[in-house]
Amino acid sequence: DRPPVRARGNVLSVPFLDHSAPFAIGPYILAHVLEKPVYLVSCVRIQGKFFIECSKLTNKLTLQRKNRRMSAEKWARDYAIWLEIVALKYPDQWFNFFPFWASHKD
Numbered sequence: 001d002r003p004p005v006r007a008r009g010n011v012l013s014v015p016f017l018d019h020s021a022p023f024a025i026g027p028y029i030l031a032h033v034l035e036k037p038v039y040l041v042s043c044v045r046i047q048g049k050f051f052i053e054c055s056k057l058t059n060k061l062t063l064q065r066k067n068r069r070m071s072a073e074k075w076a077r078d079y080a081i082w083l084e085i086v087a088l089k090y091p092d093q094w095f096n097f098f099p100f101w102a103s104h105k106d
Contacts, residue, residue: 010024010025010026011023011024011025012024012025012028012069012072012073012076014073014076014077014080015077015080016080016083016084017084017087021080023076023079023080025069025072025076028061028063028072028075028076029063029068029072031061031075032061032062032063035060036060037056037058037059037060038056038057038058038061039054039055039056039057040054040055040056040057040079040082041053041054042086042090044090044093045093053086055082057075057078057079057082058075061075
């Protein structure tokens with residue numbers, strides 16, 4: 001989910017927490033090439049214990065050859081929706097040191 005240091009068009013901008021946020025396109029291309037299931041995993045610490053939550057994004061992530069970017073954006077939006085749910089459910093455990101937060105302070 002981390003955008004590359006030198007983006008050069010390798011990011012997708014999708015809605016996240018009421019703002020547009022950059023997400024790397026690479027994970028979606030890799031998942032498409034591998035043709036394997038894609039899982040979303042979070043780990044949170046509650047009262048000194050770690051809890052892992054997993055959910056399946058898809059059995060097989062496919063990207064359209066002619067519209068690779070557009071079809072990757074669909075998957076990035078789905079991921080961002082899941083990430084929003086996790087971040088809002090556990091706001092004190094959400095750590096991100098990327099420029100997104102600096103430009104979106106309340």
